[in-house]
Amino acid sequence: MSFSKQPREHGFSLVEIMIAVVVGMIGILVIMQVFLVAEGQKRTTTGGADAQENALMAMFTLERDLRATGLGLVGLGCTTINAYNANMSPTTYTFNPWPVTVVRDNPAAGSDKITTLYSNSAFGNISTTLTTTAPTSSAQINVANGAGFVQNNLFIVSSAALPCTILQASQDGQKTGSDWNLQHNPGGAYVYNPPGGQNIFPAGGYPVGARLTNLGSMVNREYYVANNNLMMRDVNLPNSASNPIALVSGVISIRAQYGRDTNADGYVDTYDNTAPATATDVLAVRLAVVARSGQLETIAVSPATLVLWSGGTTTNGGAIALDSTAQTYRYKTYQTTVPLRNVLWNN
Secondary structure, eight states: OOOOOOOOOOOOOHHHHHHHHHHHHHHHHHHHHHHHHHHHHHHHHHHHHHHHHHHHHHHHHHHHHHHHTTTTTTTSOOSOEEEEOTTSSSSEEEEOOOSEEEEEEETTTTEEEEEEEEEOOTTOOOEEEBSSOBOTTOSEEEESOOTTOOTTOEEEEEOTTSOEEEEEOSSOOEEETTEEEEEOOOBTTBTTSOOTTOOOSOTTOBOTTOEEEEEESEEEEEEEEETTEEEEEETTSTTTTTSOEEEEESEEEEEEEEEEOSSSSSSOOEEEOOOOSSTTSEEEEEEEEEEEOSOOOSSOOSOSEEEOSTTOOOSSSOEEEOOTTGGGSOEEEEEEEEEOHHHHHHO
């Protein structure tokens, strides 16, 4: 009687299983570590790229507006503009015709408030002169040439040593004999014209020869930073203070300085934040924009002080201090100098 031998079945011992589990866990740990490092590097790179794009977009937006400032307003000779707007409160107000105004809005956060002012007339800011006096009660102005002054256009009246006045054309310029007349009747869509008999002209009105300039419409924008966003509000709108527009996210600061020619040699030699006295005081604006990456790092990756201007100048708003938490973010800082071409051409 013979017996056939059955092959013996071999399995894994407990020791072998435990060794395999340990080796697998080590492999998974290595893979996860490599993945985490790679993912962290990707987030840092992506965050830096986002901050760079945000800073460049904010810089482009501000620079484009700054280059247009002063159009139609530089060279008028007035230091105050009288205005009326039926939708504003108060309805009658005055403001300065400076092309750009810089206010140190939030020193603790290291940000400024930048206001730009210019005309966008499609007719190149056509100017003409008064052929008869314009008394304070007048709703019609007689001028030498009214071509290009169309209904709803804003126009500004200026004369040496007198405040300027902004009004709104209630109809196209009308040719009457050798002169033209411009109507600025109140009511309806003509919100810049005060009610009849309540003109905003200076006492005595304007004399013959006073200058009249077509503004088209007046662009008056205010830029500032709030909640890490570059904000913009249209100063001409009555609800702009409560309904600003968020233009670019990730922006933590905008800074600006006036560029002045203090020795009349035609070149900017001083940058400061002293308020201008006339519309032609400032020839350029030095601008800095700081954007922050959204990636929070585990260690401090930024210095305690961000220097904004070339050459390492930290005075007069040229630097931003970062606390320990802020230093765990990465920043992109850009700066440029924007010439105010309308001021330069006028000079």
